[in-house]
Each structure stands twice: as structure tokens, then as C-alpha cells.
Amino acid sequence: MPSPSRRRFLKISAATLGAAAAVPMLQQATPFARAASAGPGTVTTIPTYCEMCFWKCGGIASLRDGKLWKFEGNPLDPMSRGRLCPRGTGAPGNHIDPDRLKRPLIRSGERGQEQWKSVTWGEALDYVAERMKKIAAEHGPESIALWKHGTGSRFFEHVMRAYGCVNKAAPSFAQCRGPRDIGNLLTYGTGLGSPEPTDIANTRCLVLIGTHLGENMHNTQVQEFAEAIGKGATIICVDPRYSTAASKAKHWLPIRPGTDLALVLAWLNVLVKEGLYDKDFVAKHGHGFDKFAAAIAENTPEWAEKETGIAAGVIRETAREMARHRPATLVHPGRRVNWNGDDAQRARAIALLNALLGNWGRQGGIFLAAGMKIAGYPFPKYPEPGKPKVDNPDGRWPFADEEVTTGLREATITGKPYPIKGWVVYAANLIQTLPNEKETIEAIKKLDLLVVVETHPSEIAGWADVVLPDTTFLERHDDFYVGWGRQGWAAMRQPVVAPPDEQKPAWWMAKELANRLGVGAYMPFKDMEEYLAVRCEKSGIDYAKFKREGIVMGPKKPITIEEGAEIAFDTPSKKVEFFSDQLAKAGFDPVPKYTPPEAPPAGFYPLVTGRSPVHTFSRTQTNPLLADLVGENEVWINAATAAKAGLKSGQYVRLKNEDGVVSNRVKVKATQRIRPDTLYMVYGFGHTAKGLRRALNKGASAAQLNTRYKVDPLMGGTSIHRNFVTFEKEA
Numbered sequence: 001m002p003s004p005s006r007r008r009f010l011k012i013s014a015a016t017l018g019a020a021a022a023v024p025m026l027q028q029a030t031p032f033a034r035a036a037s038a039g040p041g042t043v044t045t046i047p048t049y050c051e052m053c054f055w056k057c058g059g060i061a062s063l064r065d066g067k068l069w070k071f072e073g074n075p076l077d078p079m080s081r082g083r084l085c086p087r088g089t090g091a092p093g094n095h096i097d098p099d100r101l102k103r104p105l106i107r108s109g110e111r112g113q114e115q116w117k118s119v120t121w122g123e124a125l126d127y128v129a130e131r132m133k134k135i136a137a138e139h140g141p142e143s144i145a146l147w148k149h150g151t152g153s154r155f156f157e158h159v160m161r162a163y164g165c166v167n168k169a170a171p172s173f174a175q176c177r178g179p180r181d182i183g184n185l186l187t188y189g190t191g192l193g194s195p196e197p198t199d200i201a202n203t204r205c206l207v208l209i210g211t212h213l214g215e216n217m218h219n220t221q222v223q224e225f226a227e228a229i230g231k232g233a234t235i236i237c238v239d240p241r242y243s244t245a246a247s248k249a250k251h252w253l254p255i256r257p258g259t260d261l262a263l264v265l266a267w268l269n270v271l272v273k274e275g276l277y278d279k280d281f282v283a284k285h286g287h288g289f290d291k292f293a294a295a296i297a298e299n300t301p302e303w304a305e306k307e308t309g310i311a312a313g314v315i316r317e318t319a320r321e322m323a324r325h326r327p328a329t330l331v332h333p334g335r336r337v338n339w340n341g342d343d344a345q346r347a348r349a350i351a352l353l354n355a356l357l358g359n360w361g362r363q364g365g366i367f368l369a370a371g372m373k374i375a376g377y378p379f380p381k382y383p384e385p386g387k388p389k390v391d392n393p394d395g396r397w398p399f400a401d402e403e404v405t406t407g408l409r410e411a412t413i414t415g416k417p418y419p420i421k422g423w424v425v426y427a428a429n430l431i432q433t434l435p436n437e438k439e440t441i442e443a444i445k446k447l448d449l450l451v452v453v454e455t456h457p458s459e460i461a462g463w464a465d466v467v468l469p470d471t472t473f474l475e476r477h478d479d480f481y482v483g484w485g486r487q488g489w490a491a492m493r494q495p496v497v498a499p500p501d502e503q504k505p506a507w508w509m510a511k512e513l514a515n516r517l518g519v520g521a522y523m524p525f526k527d528m529e530e531y532l533a534v535r536c537e538k539s540g541i542d543y544a545k546f547k548r549e550g551i552v553m554g555p556k557k558p559i560t561i562e563e564g565a566e567i568a569f570d571t572p573s574k575k576v577e578f579f580s581d582q583l584a585k586a587g588f589d590p591v592p593k594y595t596p597p598e599a600p601p602a603g604f605y606p607l608v609t610g611r612s613p614v615h616t617f618s619r620t621q622t623n624p625l626l627a628d629l630v631g632e633n634e635v636w637i638n639a640a641t642a643a644k645a646g647l648k649s650g651q652y653v654r655l656k657n658e659d660g661v662v663s664n665r666v667k668v669k670a671t672q673r674i675r676p677d678t679l680y681m682v683y684g685f686g687h688t689a690k691g692l693r694r695a696l697n698k699g700a701s702a703a704q705l706n707t708r709y710k711v712d713p714l715m716g717g718t719s720i721h722r723n724f725v726t727f728e729k730e731a
């Protein structure tokens with residue numbers, strides 16, 4: 001029987017409900033019964049952590065008669081708390097997906113033609129090592145860069161660093177949470193990282209600005225969101241679209257896209273003018289409050305109404321509502337915040353709103369995450385970098401604290417400050433995840449070597465010289481996931497089933513490559529079991545028990561002021577920076593300032609994006625279990641806008657952007673649930689790679705339409721919502 005809270009969780013989204021019903025269900029398995037009898041077959045269970053997305057929930061896989069049967073939550077894991085999201089539950093679909101890469105491939109046709117010959121692992125790795133050595137000899141090892149996402153990239157990064165490769169980048173920073181972390185870093189002296197230390201479960205008032213929990217299925221947050229709703233928390237949801245989260249809200253603010261900073265400034269203005277903010281917190285921990293208050297004095301609700309389309313009265317009322325519940329009011333800091341190209345300042349304004357509510361280190365606000373330590377493996381030291389990284393020349397983006405993706409791409413195109421001649425891409429589908437596909441292809445054409453480590457013949461794999469077929473996460477060991485949260489913990493990734501064909505785990509590829517590159521000393525262990533066991537032994541952790549249970553908990557410590565925690569801020573002033581001297585010194589606005597978004601040309605609309613609750617980015621569309629639930633995306637058009645254009649729900653259109661790029665055909669969803677001046681589509685569909693048979697030409701790709709982009713001047717993130725599109729009717 002599902003528990004009441006499980007039912008509540010599933011109710012959050014209709015699509016989620018469908019998922020739970022369709023994926024082979026979900027009897028209560030006894031955790032850790034490694035070979036219990038269940039009806040006709042023998043059932044074996046093995047814990048591991050999920051990588052269907054990067055929340056990394058702990059799960060338990062069950063095998064029936066040796067065959068992968070199902071994947072469920074591990075009750076010991078603080079992320080899943082025993083329940084997975086639909087994508088995690090659908091993980092067995094990745095294992096059985098007939099579209100997977102099966103063996104190593106070397107290109108036989110022109111780049112981008114997706115023509116291959118199958119080769120042995122020895123041939124593929126020899127080829128990669130030879131080419132890498134040639135690039136290193138001609139330009140230095142710094143001229144080979146790594147693109148990465150996820151745990152599996154760990155040993156590629158390690159071996160490449162050992163070989164002297166210093167350049168790397170990840171769309172999961174610069175196209176995702178980067179601006180948010182920088183906005184918080186500038187304000188509090190710390191980014192928020194992942195998982196965000198948000199006490200959603202205990203909040204009395206949750207403000208979601210674009211964060212679409214329930215469609216964004218970050219598991220723990222969705223569960224806590226349901227808990228907060230159950231306990232009667234007030235939800236304020238700001239979204240041009242009536243999202244799943246909006247349907248749970250007391251206040252839905254259907255904002256004009258790109259104007260959120262005006263709304264947040266007006267909220268700050270009301271809290272200050274009406275004296276509703278946490279004066280003790282500001283007096284004790286605030287820096288530059290008076291200058292801040294002066295800077296936002298003109299940002300009244302009446303001013304913001306004209307920008308945002310949200311009535312001044314509603315702005316005042318919602319500000320007062322937030323103040324009523326403080327400090328247990330939480331303005332969610334957001335996750336993928338790359339919307340307009342000036343996002344770090346919006347993220348900073350949100351950080352300042354949380355500061356006025358005094359929720360730092362408070363129950364129902366932002367807690368002080370507790371971590372744990374597991375000793376590292378005793379590797380030799382890396383060589384000193386021979387050259388500086390290329391992605392952020394002369395500190396062009398002075399507050400970028402991770403690598404700038406478009407900076408690395410640009411250096412590859414221009415050859416400046418020095419040539420980049422090789423890319424190794426681990427689990428990042430750059431054609432779908434960087435803005436402006438043309439520039440990505442232009443950069444690829446400058447390369448002497450493109451290696452793509454993939455599970456699928458993705459768009460980026462289509463451009464590779466060598467494709468190395470990775471195992472899926474259910475088939476491999478990876479490094480531990482050492483997480484932080486209400487309590488620190490670590491999770492174990494271990495193989496549950498054998499890979500179906502010749503796929504190999506990334507650590508094995510990295511080890512073989514290390515031997516061929518002459519840096520084998522950096523991968524001295526026989527296999528991952530040996531590596532993991534050494535780390536456990538050095539940390540006093542019982543490896544056998546860890547393997548059995550999948551999770552080890554770290555020490556407890558107070559995480560809120562209520563529990564006795566102390567707060568401190570690692571900014572230059574050692575305080576919360578309402579006014580930022582470091583921004584002023586670098587020539588930026590010391591207090592966030594609003595610039596109105598560009599207006600669309602006549603007949604065009606801003607296209608904004610989000611997530612399908614049953615898919616992850618562009619990586620799950622061929623998964624047979626998940627594709628069954630949602631096989632293509634739809635473009636949301638306001639019903640009145642659709643009627644005016646003569647469009648009906650279910651009809652196909654193509655979207656055309658202002659640069660003349662035309663999408664694949666996509667179904668119209670005519671609905672009242674979106675503003676008349678905005679279009680919405682979930683991102684990740686519209687695949688063009690021929691090998692992705694189940695997903696090919698299903699729905700439209702938002703990335704393909706993302707040709708114009710603005711780069712955040714503080715940290716180098718790129719806008720994803722700055723393209724305007726119009727429709728072309730399908731015959």
C-alpha cells in the first residue's frame with residue numbers, strides 16, 4: 001500500500017501519476033534482502049545511486065531470475081527517502097534501450113555524417129592515444145579539453161589532468177546554476193551548489209520564481225514541496241505559465257517573461273519602505289544597507305506593474321505575506337536560471353530578498369548544510385599546469401568561479417590565446433545544450449580530434465571521430481557520491497547488471513587510456529572495488545556494509561540557529577552584502593538594477609522552456625519506458641493567441657525564429673494556462689541524430705532555435721530565453 005505521503009507526492013503532477021502506473025510496479029521490496037524468494041522467480045536486490053539526473057538519489061535495483069526487474073528508492077537515502085521520481089523508476093529502460101551504442105566506433109565518412117566502422121576497444125583506444133600524443137607534441141597537452149557532466153567523467157578528468165590537460169567546461173554550470181551560485185556568492189560569500197540547502201519541508205511560505213517543482217522533478221524538493229503543501233504553507237508562484245507548482249499556489253503571478261528583476265526589486269522596496277524586514281538580522285549581519293535602500297527607493301510596485309504586468313496591489317500583498325511568515329519564508333533560489341543573460345544580478349536580488357526575510361540558517365529558510373568526509377585515494381600529484389586555461393581570458397567574466405563554456409568554444413574557434421585541437425566529451429550533448437549550434441559546429445571543424453564518450457548515438461556523437469560506448473549507471477561502478485544536506489552522507493554506485501554488448505565503464509576506459517599515454521601511475525588500482533575499498537579503509541568505513549546498504553551517514557550537527565548553529569559570512573566585509581563594493585570596483589551595479597527586455601518583432605513571441613516531468617534534458621527521449629509516457633513535446637500557446645492565428649490544439653506547426661531557423665514540426669497545445677504574449681515548450685525533444693530511432697524528429701528542439709544569446713557580464717552564463725519565434729502552419 002502506498003503511504004499517504006507517497007500518494008500526495010504522486011498527485012503533484014498528472015504526468016507523474018501516469019509514470020508510476022506504467023512502469024512495472026512497485027511492490028514493497030524488502031530492502032537489502034539480497035536473494036529473497038518472490039513468487040516464481042528469485043529476486044536479488046542491489047543498492048546503487050541513480051544518475052538519470054544529477055540529484056543522485058539512492059536506489060535499490062531488483063533482479064528477478066538474474067534479469068533487471070525494477071529500480072526503487074533506498075529508504076536509507078536522504079535524497080530519495082525511499083521513493084524515486086518517474087525518471088529514476090524508468091532507469092531499467094536505459095539498460096534495455098535498443099538505440100544504445102554497442103561497440104566502439106571510428107568515423108568512416110565526413111564529420112557529422114554519422115558514418116562509422118566498428119572497431120575493437122584496443123583499436124579505438126590506440127587511435128585516441130595516438131591523436132592525443134600528436135596534439136600534445138605539436139601544441140602541448142593544454143590544447144586538449146574536456147567537456148563533462150556527471151559522476152562518470154571523474155576518471156577522465158583525473159587522467160587528462162595527469163597528462164597536463166587543464167581546459168574543461170560543463171554546460172551544467174554556465175548554462176544552468178552558475179548565475180545563481182554567483183549571485184549568492186557575491187551576497188553571502190557562498191554559492192548554494194547541489195543539493196540546495198533549502199528547508200522546503202518546514203517553510204510557512206514558499207516563493208517560486210520560475211522554479212517549476214513538480215515538473216522539475218528534483219526528487220527531495222518535490223517530496224518536501226508536497227509536505228509543505230500538506231502542512232498548509234502559502235505558495236507564491238511567479239511564472240508566465242500556469243505550471244504544476246502554480247496550481248498549488250495561493251498567488252499565481254503570471255509575469256511578463258524577462259521582467260522578474262523588476263518584481264523582486266519592488267518586493268525589496270515594499271519590505272524596506274513598510275519596515276517589514278528583519279531589522280535584527282540586517283543590523284547584525286548587513287553591509288551597506290542604507291546605500292542599498294537608497295538604490296531601490298524608486299522601484300515601487302507601481303513602477304514594477306508597468307514592467308511585469310503584475311498589479312501593484314498584488315505585489316504589495318505578496319510582499320506582506322512573505323513578511324508575515326518570516327523567517328520561515330523561503331524564496332527558492334532557482335536552479336536553471338540562465339534566462340536573459342543578466343541572470344546573476346537577478347539571482348543576487350533574490351538572495352537579498354531572502355536576506356531581508358532573515359531566513360539564513362533558519363528553520364523553513366536556508367539551512368547550513370552538513371557534509372561528511374571520505375578520505376581520497378593516494379594519487380601522485382598532478383604536474384604543474386603548463387599554460388593558463390583559455391575559457392576566461394584576462395578575467396573577462398570577473399566573477400566566473402567555474403569554466404565558461406562559450407569561452408572554451410570561442411577559443412577553439414579563434415585559436416586564441418592558444419589553439420585547442422582536441423575535445424573529449426563525456427555525457428554532454430553539446431549540440432543540444434550550448435546556445436547557437438552553428439558556433440559549436442564551427443569549433444568542432446577546427447579540431448584534430450573529437451572523442452565522445454556516450455551511451456547513445458546522440459547529436460554530438462554524430463560529429464565525433466571516435467565514439468566510446470559507455471555503460472549505463474546500472475551497469476558500472478563509479479566514485480562515491482559524498483553529499484551534503486541536513487546531515488552528510490555518502491552513496492555507493494555499483495553494477496547491478498552486465499552491459500548488454502561491448503560497452504565499458506568510464507573508469508576502465510580512463511585507466512586503459514592512462515596506460516597508453518604513459519600516466520598509468522595515476523590509475524594504480526586493479527579495479528574500482530579496490531579503489532573504493534582503499535578509500536573506505538582509510539576512513540574507517542565498513543566497505544562490506546556500505547556495499548550491502550548503499551548509504552553511509554555522516555555526523556549530525558546543528559544546521560539552524562534554532563538548533564544552536566552559528567552563522568558567518570565569507571564575503572570581503574564578512575557580512576551579507578546589501579551593497580557590493582567588489583561589484584562597484586569591477587564596474588558593475590553594486591545593487592541590482594533592472595533593464596527591460598527587448599521587445600519582440602511584430603508577430604513574434606518569446607519562447608521560454610522548462611522540463612518534462614518524465615524526461616531529463618535531451619538524454620532520455622529514446623528510453624522505451626519514458627518515451628511511452630511522453631513521446632514528443634508540445635508548444636503551449638494561449639488559447640486566444642491560437643484562435644487569432646487560426647491554430648487548434650493537436651495541430652502541427654513549425655516554429656521559426658528571427659534568424660530564419662525553422663524547427664521540426666511540433667504539436668500545438670492551445671491553453672488558458674499561459675500568457676497571450678508568451679510561448680512555452682519543454683526542452684530536449686526534436687532530435688536530429690539518425691541513430692536515436694525512437695526520438696528522431698519527434699517534437700521540436702528549443703536549443704536549435706536558440707541562435708541569439710547574451711552572455712552574463714559577471715560570470716559568462718548564456719541566455720536561453722532570448723529568442724523570439726513565430727509559427728508556420730503545416731500543410
Ligand SMILES: Nc1nc2c(c(=O)[nH]1)N[C@H]1C(S)=C(S)[C@@H](COP(=O)(O)OP(=O)(O)OC[C@H]3O[C@@H](n4cnc5c(=O)[nH]c(N)nc54)[C@H](O)[C@@H]3O)O[C@H]1N2
Nearest residue numbers: 149172175176336427428429433453454455458470617703
Ligand atoms: N536550450 C537549452 N539548453 C540547455 C538547457 C535548456 O533548458 N535549454 N538546460 C541547461 C541545463 S540546466 C543543463 S544542466 C545542461 C545539461 O547539459 P549536458 O551537460 O550537455 O547534459 P545532458 O543533456 O544531460 O547530456 C547528456 C548526454 O549524455 C549522454 N549520457 C546519458 N547517460 C550517460 C552515461 O551514463 N554515460 C555517458 N558517457 N553518457 C551518458 C546522453 O545520451 C546525452 O547525449 O544543459 C543546459 N542547456
Ligand SMILES: Nc1nc2c(c(=O)[nH]1)N[C@H]1C(S)=C(S)[C@@H](COP(=O)(O)OP(=O)(O)OC[C@H]3O[C@@H](n4cnc5c(=O)[nH]c(N)nc54)[C@H](O)[C@@H]3O)O[C@H]1N2
Nearest residue numbers: 210211212216217238257258335336608610613615616617
Ligand atoms: N523532470 C526533470 N526534472 C529536472 C530536470 C530534467 O531534465 N527533467 N533537470 C534538472 C536540472 S539540471 C535543472 S537545472 C532544473 C531546472 O528546473 P527549474 O530551475 O525549476 O526551472 P527552469 O527550467 O529555470 O524554469 C522553468 C520554468 O520557468 C518558467 N519561466 C520561463 N521564463 C520565465 C520568466 O521570465 N520568469 C519566470 N518567473 N518564470 C519563467 C517556465 O514557464 C517554467 O515553468 O530541473 C532539474 N529537474
Ligand code: SF4
Nearest residue numbers: 050053056057085088
Ligand atoms: S531526481 Fe529522479 S532521475 Fe534524478 S536522481 Fe533522483 S530518482 Fe534519479
Ligand SMILES: [Mo]
Nearest residue numbers: 172176177336
Ligand atoms: Mo541544470
